[in-house]
Amino acid sequence: xxxxxxxxAEALSDARDLAARTIDQHLDTKxxxxxxxxxxxxxxxxxxxxxxxxxxxxxxxxxxxxxxxxAAPAAAAIECLHAYSLVHDDLPCMDDDDMRRGQPTVHRKWxxxxxxxxxxxxxxxxxxxxxxxxxxxxxxxxxxxxxARAAGVAGMVGGQAMxxxxxxxxxxxxxxxxxxxxxxxxxxxxxxxxxxxxxxxGADPSAxxxxxxxxxxxxxxxxxxxxxxxxxxxxxxxxxxxxAAGKATFVSLMGLDGAKQRARDLxxxxxxxxxxxxxxxxxxxxxxxxxxxxxx
Amino acid sequence: xxxxxxxxAEALSDARDLAARTIDQHLDTKxxxxxxxxxxxxxxxxxxxxxxxxxxxxxxxxxxxxxxxxAAPAAAAIECLHAYSLVHDDLPCMDDDDMRRGQPTVHRKWxxxxxxxxxxxxxxxxxxxxxxxxxxxxxxxxxxxxxARAAGVAGMVGGQAMxxxxxxxxxxxxxxxxxxxxxxxxxxxxxxxxxxxxxxxGADPSAxxxxxxxxxxxxxxxxxxxxxxxxxxxxxxxxxxxxAAGKATFVSLMGLDGAKQRARDLxxxxxxxxxxxxxxxxxxxxxxxxxxxxxx
Numbered sequence: 137x138x139x140x141x142x143x144x145a146e147a148l149s150d151a152r153d154l155a156a157r158t159i160d161q162h163l164d165t166k167x168x169x170x171x172x173x174x175x176x177x178x179x180x181x182x183x184x185x186x187x188x189x190x191x192x193x194x195x196x197x198x199x200x201x202x203x204x205x206x207a208a209p210a211a212a213a214i215e216c217l218h219a220y221s222l223v224h225d226d227l228p229c230m231d232d233d234d235m236r237r238g239q240p241t242v243h244r245k246w247x248x249x250x251x252x253x254x255x256x257x258x259x260x261x262x263x264x265x266x267x268x269x270x271x272x273x274x275x276x277x278x279x280x281x282x283x284a285r286a287a288g289v290a291g292m293v294g295g296q297a298m299x300x301x302x303x304x305x306x307x308x309x310x311x312x313x314x315x316x317x318x319x320x321x322x323x324x325x326x327x328x329x330x331x332x333x334x335x336x337x338g339a340d341p342s343a344x345x346x347x348x349x350x351x352x353x354x355x356x357x358x359x360x361x362x363x364x365x366x367x368x369x370x371x372x373x374x375x376x377x378x379x380a381a382g383k384a385t386f387v388s389l390m391g392l393d394g395a396k397q398r399a400r401d402l403x404x405x406x407x408x409x410x411x412x413x414x415x416x417x418x419x420x421x422x423x424x425x426x427x428x429x430x431x432x
Numbered sequence: 433x434x435x436x437x438x439x440x441a442e443a444l445s446d447a448r449d450l451a452a453r454t455i456d457q458h459l460d461t462k463x464x465x466x467x468x469x470x471x472x473x474x475x476x477x478x479x480x481x482x483x484x485x486x487x488x489x490x491x492x493x494x495x496x497x498x499x500x501x502x503a504a505p506a507a508a509a510i511e512c513l514h515a516y517s518l519v520h521d522d523l524p525c526m527d528d529d530d531m532r533r534g535q536p537t538v539h540r541k542w543x544x545x546x547x548x549x550x551x552x553x554x555x556x557x558x559x560x561x562x563x564x565x566x567x568x569x570x571x572x573x574x575x576x577x578x579x580a581r582a583a584g585v586a587g588m589v590g591g592q593a594m595x596x597x598x599x600x601x602x603x604x605x606x607x608x609x610x611x612x613x614x615x616x617x618x619x620x621x622x623x624x625x626x627x628x629x630x631x632x633x634g635a636d637p638s639a640x641x642x643x644x645x646x647x648x649x650x651x652x653x654x655x656x657x658x659x660x661x662x663x664x665x666x667x668x669x670x671x672x673x674x675x676a677a678g679k680a681t682f683v684s685l686m687g688l689d690g691a692k693q694r695a696r697d698l699x700x701x702x703x704x705x706x707x708x709x710x711x712x713x714x715x716x717x718x719x720x721x722x723x724x725x726x727x728x
Contacts, residue, residue: 170590170616173597178585224552229544248525249596252548256520257585259552263559264580273569280576284560289474289553294466300545301469320466 144422151194152187158212177242177254182219184237189214189329195420196333196344199413206270210279210332213265217287218325220258223251271336278335286324295320308384323352343412350406355427357399360385399428440718447490448483454508473538473550478515480533485510485625491716492629492640495709502566506575506628509561513583514621516554519547567632574631582620591616604680619648639708646702651723653695656681695724
């Protein structure tokens, strides 16, 4: 990682740690859990991520005058929601993955029933956390309603369903379809993360929404490039899966060079969208550069 | 059903219809769904229930001066959340049920991936609906936070996990364990339903909480009795499963007569808890009598 991005790397790692601590404290202090096994699997599933979504929440909040402690529940919530989606997505009936973040997936370490329930418990926990964000009630409600919509059939779940349907479809997806699919599957939660801060503050989230739209798409194009060029040891998951499955990806549709150029253009667009925030948004610009330069 | 309970039967059917209409309208008007298939499965999974939880929401709301239109989103939300739990609970890795409410389960009619995603989409939709209840912001937040807690590892999911764990345990559950299991698995959502009205109104929900605690336990004991004495054609699901699996149930632990007596005592306790509401609570008393006299 270039030196100029060093503060970003620290901010990312701080965000990940703050989210993990918030989740831990919540699971510790909420006595009365009926299943210690599910609680253990919830901790396991939320560990080891990059913390990009938590970082976006904290940075968006900071730009709107909200400190990290007040935004921590929302940052933890989005990491729980993201983790739930990975646990369910890895199930045998879905993507059937054995490894995630360099560790066995939840259904491999425990079993399928535990994975279904762990995902479900994290899904509910996300809403419990977000309802407890420290901001005015109207802001918290805006967070809840927008998170529910981003996670549901009009967002993430809809994108996942398109993805599953594409596997058995006779013709590969078009560029327009794959863009819509990814806007749901990964873009919706990234967008929510970036817009959480202005929503907590009762401010207009549209500039950060435009930033996140470009960022999310760049992120997915980079994922497709990593699936072709990446190293399974570094990415912590299988590579080459999409090509082997004959799945349409941004790389198969645009070529490797075309995909890389498009990702760079999207990073430029993401940075341009931050202009209302001036110098304060350097970390978010670094995040945009990071998503296309990462190796995992 | 005795004639004296006729108004209850109408109220129950009205509540079910109002919840179904609210869900339908929400799915209709929210354009931009990425997957028509998931939306269809969501409608399918929320159809055909008794509507008991929606009824409890509407009655609890009425006792606190909130009309049915204002409470409809919360009533629809709890039916979505309940339906999600059934869809996931029926999966092959969980209870592996082919029939539900007299129809093929979602994973039998579609496939497992669709069932996982349909449950997930209904889970998010529940929070989207409840965040849009028509009451002051603090009431809506109380609904969200309490629903998340009731649905999660300290409530419903925790109870389901205990249930799954019990299947492979060497010794059957004790009466205390099975009571805690059921308080989570079915009691938590029934409790939320009854307490939603006072929470919307910013009032003390404890009397309705006590009512629901007895009601929920009576409901589960009646379920165990139906599993022994019921008719698959009427219950719409397989019967005799628990005994065949050697599972501890209230009937196996208390005997059939003991279980029936305990259910009757719980109905009395549920009705007693309603005394602060006087005559206004007749419908809720009828609901308590209904849960132990139903044949499905």
